[in-house]
Amino acid sequence: MIVAAILASYCVFAALVLPRLLRRATWADRAPRLAIAMWQAASISVIISALLSAFAVAVPASVVGHELAELFEACAALLGDGATLSTTSTRVGLAAAGLLVARVLYTGGAVLLGARRERRRHAEALALLGRHDGELGAVVVDYEECMAYCLPGRNGKAVITTGALRSLAPEHVAAVLAHEQAHLRGRHHLVLAGTEALLRAFPGVPLFVRAQAEIARLVELLADDVAARRHPRVHIAAALVRLATGRVPAFALGAGGQTALTRVRRMLNPEAPLARRERLAGRVAVTLLLAGPAILAAVPGVSAFLAHHCHSLLSL
Amino acid sequence: MVRRLGELESTIMDRMWATNAPASVRDVLEHLQRERTIAYTTVMTVMDKLHTKGLLKREPVGRAYVYETVSSKEAYTAEVMRDSLSRSGNRAATLVHFLERLTPEEANALDAALQVYPPKGRRS
Incomplete structure (x- = not known):
């Protein structure tokens, strides 16, 4: 029961306080990939700790740890309609865990299916309106507004409008398309779908709200970095400026120009990437976030298990 | 087929x-x-x-x-772009970039940032 309480309080802490801590991380812009992993790990750790907390309520540690054979018995009892474990707390715990899993799976499926439907509709329209330009490796749409975007999925493609082609120099076009290809190859739409699903499953949870906004920003930085491996940073910056200061479509819902500013500055004045030690620290933090709740949940079981066996060893 | x-x-x-x-x-x-x-x-x-x-x-x-x-090609294009791309609710569907509403000050700041680096200036 103590473990359940600790896990539950960690869950609340992570959901409310972690976003504030993570947001303050100034290194995020220097290592977007690691920062994305950190936000994902934090989000997943909230779900895992809630889930394990419910399990800890359902299954008393003494039962888990007493004997391995008894653990299987306990599982069998849980699966069947064994009387030994069908206490109220077991039922409540299992019901909570089941609801949690069902909710995440349901919204995850809804987000993925909805996105796929929208993409298919858009792809159909593109088939009528666009033409594939083999040289650019992108679909060109006759449209006066300056736009470049990508349509992810199995047959993912980068799309650019004639307006953008007119107002950008060829090397800038290449830089923009490299950015889009980086999104496609990195499957960034799945990363975004994940955060979207969690936010929809549990709307208003500060961690998920922040994670979605931050990850949406960070995938842009990441795609810039990937594009910068092949293209001069100044071209990416110039393309960004052209596209962002050009006539903005009235319907475009942007998060404000802050990200564009950050991106241009980053491209023009690249900061040193993280040192190896800092990277290592980041990876350890990600691992801890992911494994921490499970380790914590396992402690009473393992200690009960050890206590039992040490006891029998001592008594020999 | x-x-x-x-x-x-x-x-x-x-x-x-x-x-x-x-x-x-x-x-x-x-x-x-x-x-x-x-x-x-x-x-x-x-x-x-x-x-x-x-x-x-x-x-x-x-x-x-x-x-x-039903409508001209231009009108249909505009409609498709508006429909599919303005939907910020589902970002997993289409990743739209470079589409940020900038205030004039921000636009100036961007231009100023670029002015320091003439296109044939320093390398990356």
């Missing part, structure tokens, strides 16, 4: 948008037959599908339909 039908849809729509005048299946067929052999029923099926999709409207004239585009 699916791919060919898609191609045909696009060819027919291009023709309809280009002429910008009502046309029967027979009219479109005659135009298409200048470049390839194609059956009347194939064209009819595709035009019916385009009608179902809301791209063409039609009116019965005699024993056949006369088709017309």
Whole structure:
């Protein structure tokens, strides 16, 4: 029961306080990939700790740890309609865990299916309106507004409008398309779908709200970095400026120009990437976030298990 | 086959948008037959599908339909872009970038940032 309480309080802490801590991380812009992993790990750790907390309520540690054979018995009892474990707390715990899993799976499926439907509709329209330009490796749409975007999925493609082609120099076009290809190859739409699903499953949870906004920003930085491996940073910056200061479509819902500013500055004045030690620290933090709740949940079981066996060893 | 039908849809729509005048299946067929052999029923099926999709409207004239585009290509493009891309609710669907509403100050700041680096200036 103590473990359940600790896990539950960690869950609340992570959901409310972690976003504030993570947001303050100034290194995020220097290592977007690691920062994305950190936000994902934090989000997943909230779900895992809630889930394990419910399990800890359902299954008393003494039962888990007493004997391995008894653990299987306990599982069998849980699966069947064994009387030994069908206490109220077991039922409540299992019901909570089941609801949690069902909710995440349901919204995850809804987000993925909805996105796929929208993409298919858009792809159909593109088939009528666009033409594939083999040289650019992108679909060109006759449209006066300056736009470049990508349509992810199995047959993912980068799309650019004639307006953008007119107002950008060829090397800038290449830089923009490299950015889009980086999104496609990195499957960034799945990363975004994940955060979207969690936010929809549990709307208003500060961690998920922040994670979605931050990850949406960070995938842009990441795609810039990937594009910068092949293209001069100044071209990416110039393309960004052209596209962002050009006539903005009235319907475009942007998060404000802050990200564009950050991106241009980053491209023009690249900061040193993280040192190896800092990277290592980041990876350890990600691992801890992911494994921490499970380790914590396992402690009473393992200690009960050890206590039992040490006891029998001592008594020999 | 699916791919060919898609191609045909696009060819027919291009023709309809280009002429910008009502046309029967027979009219479109005659135009298409200048470049390839194609059956009347194939064209009819595709035009019916385009009608179902809301791209063409039609009116019965005699024993056949006369088709017309619902909107110009430009208007349809604008509609598609607006529909699919403004939906910020589902970012997993299309990743739209470089689409940020900038205040004039931000735009100036961006331009100023770039001025320091003339295009042929320093390398990355």
